[in-house]
Amino acid sequence: MKLIMAPMEGITTYPLRNAFNQCFGGFDEYMSPFISPADKKPLKIKEAKDIEPENNKDIVLIPQVLTHKVKQFVKTAEALSEKGYSEVNLNLGCPSGTVTAKGRGSGMLKDPDELERFLDQVFETLAEKGEEDKIQISLKTRIGFWSKEEWEWLLTIYNRFPVKELTVHPRLAVDMYKGMPDLDAFRHAYEHAKMPLVYNGDIRSKEDYDRIVSEFPEISGIMIGRAVVSNPFLLEEIRTGNKVSFEDSKDKLKEYHDAVYSLYHESFQGNKNLLLRMKEFWVYLFASIQPDKRLQKELLKAKDFNEYEMAVRVLFS
Numbered sequence: 001m002k003l004i005m006a007p008m009e010g011i012t013t014y015p016l017r018n019a020f021n022q023c024f025g026g027f028d029e030y031m032s033p034f035i036s037p038a039d040k041k042p043l044k045i046k047e048a049k050d051i052e053p054e055n056n057k058d059i060v061l062i063p064q065v066l067t068h069k070v071k072q073f074v075k076t077a078e079a080l081s082e083k084g085y086s087e088v089n090l091n092l093g094c095p096s097g098t099v100t101a102k103g104r105g106s107g108m109l110k111d112p113d114e115l116e117r118f119l120d121q122v123f124e125t126l127a128e129k130g131e132e133d134k135i136q137i138s139l140k141t142r143i144g145f146w147s148k149e150e151w152e153w154l155l156t157i158y159n160r161f162p163v164k165e166l167t168v169h170p171r172l173a174v175d176m177y178k179g180m181p182d183l184d185a186f187r188h189a190y191e192h193a194k195m196p197l198v199y200n201g202d203i204r205s206k207e208d209y210d211r212i213v214s215e216f217p218e219i220s221g222i223m224i225g226r227a228v229v230s231n232p233f234l235l236e237e238i239r240t241g242n243k244v245s246f247e248d249s250k251d252k253l254k255e256y257h258d259a260v261y262s263l264y265h266e267s268f269q270g271n272k273n274l275l276l277r278m279k280e281f282w283v284y285l286f287a288s289i290q291p292d293k294r295l296q297k298e299l300l301k302a303k304d305f306n307e308y309e310m311a312v313r314v315l316f317s
């Protein structure tokens with residue numbers, strides 16, 4: 001059963017992926033946050049940097065694309081293939097209003113006929129260009145936009161195509177992250193999907209992981225996002241069953257933080273947005289490691305790199 005780090009826009013970019021891999025390892029694959037192509041430019045500078053093989057040397061990366069335009073998708077897939085990628089993932093899950101309003105991400109689930117036409121044309125175009133073996137397409141989807149009644153038909157559509165792998169986050173787009181993942185809907189995919197299946201959603205502990213593996217032993221992988229960003233020791237906990245405390249893990253966590261911080265510096269080249277990124281990184285960590293509230297506050301209100309570094313030193317001391 002492979003483990004995949006979920007794509008999280010603005011969070012699991014190459015600095016975090018590399019730092020995680022160096023310090024903890026354990027993921028067989030990483031999916032990139034979505035690339036959102038423009039007509040004339042399949043890859044923006046920032047996106048190209050994120051998926052550049054040079055910046056992802058020791059990891060297996062699956063680049064993801066967010067678009068509802070056939071030409072944009074094919075052009076981007078070709079650009080990615082030129083960089084050496086053989087699999088490209090299509091985002092059919094992003095529930096954000098700005099994305100779905102333009103008919104992209106989970107917005108594509110609103111109109112299954114249109115989605116089917118899109119997939120038809122993508123696979124046809126790649127076949128016409130003789131590229132269907134060079135670039136395989138995988139999908140990451142929710143189970144519908146408004147209602148779970150949509151799922152059966154969506155899966156029937158996916159089954160019509162030579163999809164490399166289907167990752168299912170069993171929630172509706174309108175649910176965003178509310179409620180529980182719908183395991184009955186996932187079971188429907190487990191029983192009927194013709195392609196390898198990956199489970200994604202709310203794996204926060206060894207118990208969650210074990211439950212999915214025992215209910216769905218034949219899936220090809222499990223994808224984990226928020227919980228591993230929040231608790232980077234999660235994979236170790238899943239492997240060993242032991243919970244890691246903040247006090248016992250300080251050295252490792254510091255090594256991880258320093259690696260993320262230094263790679264972000266390189267990526268942001270001193271830009272102030274780097275501070276915001278680091279604070280976001282800590283907001284996730286604070287959900288699991290919870291050091292003294294005063295230290296958390298100090299770190300989150302740092303106004304410059306000096307204040308930030310001082311707060312981090314105190315936190316790890």
Ligand SMILES: Cc1cc2nc3c(=O)[nH]c(=O)nc-3n(C[C@H](O)[C@H](O)[C@H](O)COP(=O)(O)O)c2cc1C
Pocket residue numbers: 006007008009010011032033034064091093094140169200201202203223224225226227
């Ligand atoms: C801040 C944030 C950014 C995300 N960005 C992406 C993205 O770029 N592409 C994508 O397919 N899913 C994205 N997701 C969804 C995650 O990949 C994943 O499907 C979701 O968080 C559920 O898995 P989890 O419970 O393990 O976190 C994002 C989620 C969050 C919270």
